[in-house]
Amino acid sequence: MTTITLRVKHAPGFRVHGSPLLPSALSALSRDAIERMLLSAGNEAFAIGDLFDVSLAPKTGEADDEASIVIEGDARWLDGVGAQLDAGSVRVTGSVGDYAGLRMTGGTLDIEGDAGHFTGCEMRGGRLTVAGHSGDFVAGARTGAMEGMTGGTLVVAGNTGARLADRMRRGTVLIGGDTGDYAASRLVAGTIGIAGRLGAHYGYGMRRGTLLLLQRPERVPPTFTAGGRGFDVFWSLFARALAAQCSEFASASALMKQRLAPFAALDARTLPQRYAGDLAVDGRGELLIVE
Structure with missing residues (x-):
């Protein structure tokens, strides 16, 4: 399986709803598709690629059959x-x-x-x-x-x-x-x-x-x-x-x-x-x- 890494670019200054960021939802997608996905922020929506640097890498070690997501950086704004x-x-x-x-x-x-x-x-x-x-x-x-x-x-x-x-x-x-x-x-x-x-x-x-x-x-x-x-x-x-x-x-x-x-x-x-x-x-x- 693949490890999906989302590295915070910067604090956006508003609350963002991060519930779509699930391994089961993202594991089958390409990097471009993940970057285009939208996260809601109040009455607006923002692409994942606007908020995070996205990278994919083959997973190594135990439980290789399980999808995983790593969020790097301070994401106190991400609910x-x-x-x-x-x-x-x-x-x-x-x-x-x-x-x-x-x-x-x-x-x-x-x-x-x-x-x-x-x-x-x-x-x-x-x-x-x-x-x-x-x-x-x-x-x-x-x-x-x-x-x-x-x-x-x-x-x-x-x-x-x-x-x-x-x-x-x-x-x-x-x-x-x-x-x-x-x-x-x-x-x-x-x-x-x-x-x-x-x-x-x-x-x-x-x-x-x-x-x-x-x-x-x-x-x-x-x-x-x-x-x-x-x-x-x-x-x-x-x-x-x-x-x-x-x-x-x-x-x-x-x-x-x-x-x-x-x-x-x-x-x-x-x-x-x-x-x-x-x-x-x-x-x-x-x-x-x-x-």
């Missing part, structure tokens, strides 16, 4: 990178805008810089990694939607904003830094691990699922109650699985390895403190705090 991604790989050497990985169902999206708001929003499958920071509603739901992330694995090595994993129903989210307010709000199911500090009102409306904290918060919400036994086997398997996942992600960069080190260092033999909640709703969520 929707990897949106609806279903197969192949997209790698960004800089930063991107909002809605990266929106509703992606497969493939891999690796961002070596920062991402904007709604990263991995309503994600269904695949793997999404952000080596830097991200904004609000990571793995969450858009306004009016009933479900956030429902599958796949999402890793942000840095900090995230508010409403992390709002209405999340399934999948795994790992955050190497701090989070904003309302982390894991209205969580239905799935697994969230946070290595840094939390904002206010975390676990608000949490129904089920697991929220793992590697730092003890200033306070535990009053609607969570301590207790629970007999989860030693679960914890042993859970901690080892996280360590294995982190080893895989850490191979991507030294920064990723450094920020995910607390997850890789979890002791499967030492049980965390367990709380159940949010008792104001269903009350079957699980809050695990590593001492």
Whole structure:
């Protein structure tokens, strides 16, 4: 297969919607055809060739049968990178805008810089990694939607904003830094691990699922109650699985390895403190705090 490289020419000064930049859509096209493709920018449209230098090269190494796209340069103005991604790989050497990985169902999206708001929003499958920071509603739901992330694995090595994993129903989210307010709000199911500090009102409306904290918060919400036994086997398997996942992600960069080190260092033999909640709703969520 071919690796398609899009090198940013310059910041255009306006927002551009990059969701058409998918391996499955571009892999069969020639360089000229790719350059002529249009990307929407508000009420206007611009050719890919006006915004990027396009080059194609035969892919070498593992997974040669998978198409791949590499976006080189700072593309904070480019929204929707990897949106609806279903197969192949997209790698960004800089930063991107909002809605990266929106509703992606497969493939891999690796961002070596920062991402904007709604990263991995309503994600269904695949793997999404952000080596830097991200904004609000990571793995969450858009306004009016009933479900956030429902599958796949999402890793942000840095900090995230508010409403992390709002209405999340399934999948795994790992955050190497701090989070904003309302982390894991209205969580239905799935697994969230946070290595840094939390904002206010975390676990608000949490129904089920697991929220793992590697730092003890200033306070535990009053609607969570301590207790629970007999989860030693679960914890042993859970901690080892996280360590294995982190080893895989850490191979991507030294920064990723450094920020995910607390997850890789979890002791499967030492049980965390367990709380159940949010008792104001269903009350079957699980809050695990590593001492």
